[in-house]
Amino acid sequence: MDKQQTQEFIARRVALELQDGDLVNLGIGLPTLVANYVPEGRDVLFQSENGFIGVGPAPTEEQIDPCIANAGAMPVTIVPGGSFFDSAVSFGIIRGGHVDVTVLGALQVAENGDIANYMIPGKMVPGMGGAMDLLNGAKKVIVAMEHTAKGNPKLLKQCTLPLTAVNAVDLIITEMGVIEVTPEGFVLIEQNPDYTLDEIKAATGAPLIISAALKQMA
Amino acid sequence: MDKLIRLEDAVNLVSDGDTVMIGGFLAVGTPERLIDALIAKGTKDLTLICNDTGFVDRGVGKMVVAKMFKKIYASHVGTNKETGRQMLEGETEVVLVPQGTLIEQIRAGGFGLGGVLTKTGLGTEVEKGKQVVEIDGEKFLLEKPMRANVALLFAEKADVRGNLTFHGATRNFNTYMGAAADISIVEAGKVVQLGEMCPDEVVVPGVFVDFVVDGSEL
Numbered sequence: 560m561d562k563q564q565t566q567e568f569i570a571r572r573v574a575l576e577l578q579d580g581d582l583v584n585l586g587i588g589l590p591t592l593v594a595n596y597v598p599e600g601r602d603v604l605f606q607s608e609n610g611f612i613g614v615g616p617a618p619t620e621e622q623i624d625p626c627i628a629n630a631g632a633m634p635v636t637i638v639p640g641g642s643f644f645d646s647a648v649s650f651g652i653i654r655g656g657h658v659d660v661t662v663l664g665a666l667q668v669a670e671n672g673d674i675a676n677y678m679i680p681g682k683m684v685p686g687m688g689g690a691m692d693l694l695n696g697a698k699k700v701i702v703a704m705e706h707t708a709k710g711n712p713k714l715l716k717q718c719t720l721p722l723t724a725v726n727a728v729d730l731i732i733t734e735m736g737v738i739e740v741t742p743e744g745f746v747l748i749e750q751n752p753d754y755t756l757d758e759i760k761a762a763t764g765a766p767l768i769i770s771a772a773l774k775q776m777a
Numbered sequence: 778m779d780k781l782i783r784l785e786d787a788v789n790l791v792s793d794g795d796t797v798m799i800g801g802f803l804a805v806g807t808p809e810r811l812i813d814a815l816i817a818k819g820t821k822d823l824t825l826i827c828n829d830t831g832f833v834d835r836g837v838g839k840m841v842v843a844k845m846f847k848k849i850y851a852s853h854v855g856t857n858k859e860t861g862r863q864m865l866e867g868e869t870e871v872v873l874v875p876q877g878t879l880i881e882q883i884r885a886g887g888f889g890l891g892g893v894l895t896k897t898g899l900g901t902e903v904e905k906g907k908q909v910v911e912i913d914g915e916k917f918l919l920e921k922p923m924r925a926n927v928a929l930l931f932a933e934k935a936d937v938r939g940n941l942t943f944h945g946a947t948r949n950f951n952t953y954m955g956a957a958a959d960i961s962i963v964e965a966g967k968v969v970q971l972g973e974m975c976p977d978e979v980v981v982p983g984v985f986v987d988f989v990v991d992g993s994e995l
Binding site: 607608625627646650654681684686692 | 861875948
């Protein structure tokens, strides 16, 4: 798989986690792709933290409205039944536990659920945006990312970069498999058959428990 | 009371060294003409409170490029390379604030509250130097109110008393900053006369608005 295929593969699997009636917030980059793969028949609404619920597909040339953009400044549409609101309401929705699922990328995730995804000191300091609030407030946190960065593990015993939140991550979905964050540590619950268990363990920087009910990655 | 003001008089209300709150989210809902006029005037040593720093050629980012800020409070600066350069080279102090915390600090500043308690940022660098408060056994960070000398805001429509309505995702920080600033100036896409705005449609009551610049005449 090339990079684009890898990202689509991950996004497709993340989308299966979304349940009928869920309110979902997608981070920028790979997570944004998840909206393309929601299983048919599931009524899922997407929140954009800049101020609306009901993010729709990208607009056609004629549909573009400069006042309707997602939190990554990309033009989007709003679906029937959608609503606009300000940032106080938007983050009331987020912190108040009204978002069912948030999907974010990460630089590092630790086996206790700590996550680092907003800065590399001295190099890249974009800021946390709404990520700290989402990680604290969303009912379920899914990290969607490539398993390693240039061959270096991103799943670690402890994060070395500044944390975005502590004990926040519930599920990690990569091109290698699906990993649950449990009190015992990382548990592989689904395996992409393109990779052996030894390959997945070698790409993981913390002990990886293999679930007794291990399934093939959907 | 008619709150209309000419653009050139509006920018004279901002002085060197002021703290300014500027509405908008990645240049959606930003008062671009007020910004252009401030840049033309050459105001300097400002402290900025804004969700982000836009882009080098759009939104508040143009003011970053013009080196008008000595300090910036924002949740995200990653879309503007010049902010990153000024921050890493020590030219401008940048304080990164979680988005949901920033809007609540502004709300508290305008609404007479002594601060807000949030879990966002606990266990991260955001916690440094701040008071952790325990309420019924749960820990929260105390985030203090923010105020500004001047707020520069955008609305789709204003009436002459400063009642505001919005379109799309432009509400973001525009709805609360006026309350938290000594002087608030709104650039309105359109201005209507007294009685031409239905009270039911008002999103921000004119009590939070001191001056209105008619953007349709610019």
